[in-house]
Amino acid sequence: MRIGASVTIGIALLLGGSLWTSKVMAGRQANMAHVHMGHVLDKFPGTPDQQGLLTAALAEAKVAAQHAAFAAKSPDNLDAMKLHAGHVIHAIDPTVEMKGPGIGYGAKKASEGVAQHIDMAGKFNGASANVKTHSAHVSAAATSTATRAAEALAVAQKVRAASSASDAATLIAELQKLTEQLTAGADANGDGRVGWDAPEGGLQQAEQHMQLMKKGEGL
Numbered sequence: 001m002r003i004g005a006s007v008t009i010g011i012a013l014l015l016g017g018s019l020w021t022s023k024v025m026a027g028r029q030a031n032m033a034h035v036h037m038g039h040v041l042d043k044f045p046g047t048p049d050q051q052g053l054l055t056a057a058l059a060e061a062k063v064a065a066q067h068a069a070f071a072a073k074s075p076d077n078l079d080a081m082k083l084h085a086g087h088v089i090h091a092i093d094p095t096v097e098m099k100g101p102g103i104g105y106g107a108k109k110a111s112e113g114v115a116q117h118i119d120m121a122g123k124f125n126g127a128s129a130n131v132k133t134h135s136a137h138v139s140a141a142a143t144s145t146a147t148r149a150a151e152a153l154a155v156a157q158k159v160r161a162a163s164s165a166s167d168a169a170t171l172i173a174e175l176q177k178l179t180e181q182l183t184a185g186a187d188a189n190g191d192g193r194v195g196w197d198a199p200e201g202g203l204q205q206a207e208q209h210m211q212l213m214k215k216g217e218g219l
Contacts, residue, residue, distance in 0.1 A: 033131050034217065036121035040114050040138070041210055047110070048103045053117060054210060056103065057110035057145070058203050061182035063102045064091040064152065068176040071159070075169040078162065085159035085172070088179060092153045107182055108149035114142035114206060130216035137209040141201025145182055148202070152178040 040054050047056045064087075071084035090100025092107045115138075121127060122135030155175045162168035185194040185202030196205040 031126075033121040033124045033127040034219065036117045036124075037131070037210070037213065037217070037219070039117040040121075041214065044113070044117075047105050053110050053113040054142075054203065054207060056105045057107055057114060057142075058183065058207070060091045060102050060105060060107035060110060061145075061149075061179070061203055063100075064088045064107055064149075064182060065176075065179040067091070067101070068152075068172065068179040071172045072169075072176050075172070076165050078165040078168055081165070081168045081172055082160050082162070085156040085168075085175070088156045088175060089153060089160070092149050092156070096153065096157075108146055108153065111142045111146040111149060111182075111203070115139045115146065118142070118210075128217065131213055134209045134213035134216070137196040137201075138206045138213070140198050141185065141196045141203070141206040141209070144185070144198045144201045145203050145206070147199070148178055148181055148186075152182070 039052065041052045043050050044053050044056075047053065051059075067084040067087035071081045071088075074080035074084075086097050087100045087102070089097035091102035093109070094100070094102060094104050094106050118135045118138045122132045122139070124131075127135075152175055155171055155178060159168050159171045159175065162171060181202055183203045185200050185205050187194050188200045194200050194202065194205060196209055
């Protein structure tokens with residue numbers, strides 16, 4: 001009887017321990033979702049000052065928009081437009097143009113990083129419904145931003161190759177619109193609002209849904 005009771009107790013302890021371990025592992029997974037949220041919002045190795053990926057993306061997008069606007073103020077000066085187009089390129093992808101006024105990370109790379117890490121957060125088994133829902137929203141907006149950044153990069157390179165001020169000025173008008181949309185997004189369907197979904201979302205929409213996610217997690 002004592003042996004039987006011991007075996008029964010042992011089995012109960014094993015089952016209890018297994019359940020406890022499962023809960024701990026689920027908790028760790030949920031915390032990993034928070035870690036990836038932190039990579040987006042707060043801190044990420046490799047960015048300047050280890051700032052969050054979204055913070056880096058916003059900073060670079062701001063520089064790109066500023067210099068596209070500077071270029072638009074000199075529609076008769078080809079050299080000035082080319083100079084500022086180079087600054088836009090640096091802010092979008094410093095591997096293409098190494099020198100410039102950006103922070104040296106690139107809006108395109110940072111936006112891609114936002115999408116990558118928030119996807120990781122949403123795909124953890126322990127992630128909450130809140131994280132899963134808003135991670136999809138953030139990822140869509142960040143991915144659209146990365147696509148728009150690539151388009152702006154191509155236009156800026158065309159400005160650098162332009163042979164006349166009139167040709168460059170036409171391209172600069174397009175570049176200014178694209179760089180502004182990196183942050184603000186674009187009302188693609190004309191309904192008077194900018195949503196998070198492709199192809200509308202920009203970094204502003206990504207930030208909004210990151211804050212909603214953070215609030216929902218009680219962080």
